[in-house]
Amino acid sequence: MKPASNPRNSPKPRKHSRPRKYSTHTAERNGPHSRMLGWVPRLIIAAVLVLAAVPKIAAPHDFARVIYHYQLLSDAWINPVAIILPWLELVLAGALLLRRWHLPAATLAIILLMVFVTAETSAYFRGLNIACGCFSVDAGASPLTIWSLLRDGGLLLVALMIVMPWRRSSPASARVADGRVTEMGDPAEIIPESSSGL
Secondary structure, three states, X not given: OXXXXXXXOOOOOOOOOOOOOOOHHHHHHHOHHHHHHHHHHHHHHHHHHHHHHHHHHHOHXXXXXXXXXXXXXXXXHXXXXXXXXXXXXXXXXXXXXXXXXXXXXXXXXXXXXHHHHHHHHHHHHOOOOOEOOOOOOOOOOOEOOHHHHXXXXXXXXXXXXXXXXXXXXXXXXXXXXXXXXXXXXXXXXXXXXXXXXX
């Protein structure tokens, strides 16, 4: 005769985790439209950096004169900055188009834009009647105005969009099984109840 089974000792059925609904935001982040939109700020900042670097590289002496008119650097720093800065802008523009380097490049571009906006704001409120020197180093270029500050401030916001966490695609973590979609890991398994007898 088999001994009577004790209900307390009988194995209890394991409860399977309830499958989570797949977030539409995750699908949108990983979709082709999101990837295309992710390229937009990178292309904008890269194009701006190229347009800003080319005239400075072509006329470093004129760019040095523009830096001098800001009255922020000592004479010993003007020529090195006038030579190095345009090439740095060009390198960052290329790095923004590379998947591996676009985040570090965007971080450096943000720092540069913050420096530019700070220098322009300082010159504007000090009442200096000087050219911006952003996209042209000609002596007769348009003077620095409030619109120059707003434009570069807007470019700074575009650059920030590149490094914001919500712009980056999360790893593909959803899997489909038995008509159900779950997040993080394998689909929930349904374990049948064990028989109470031996």
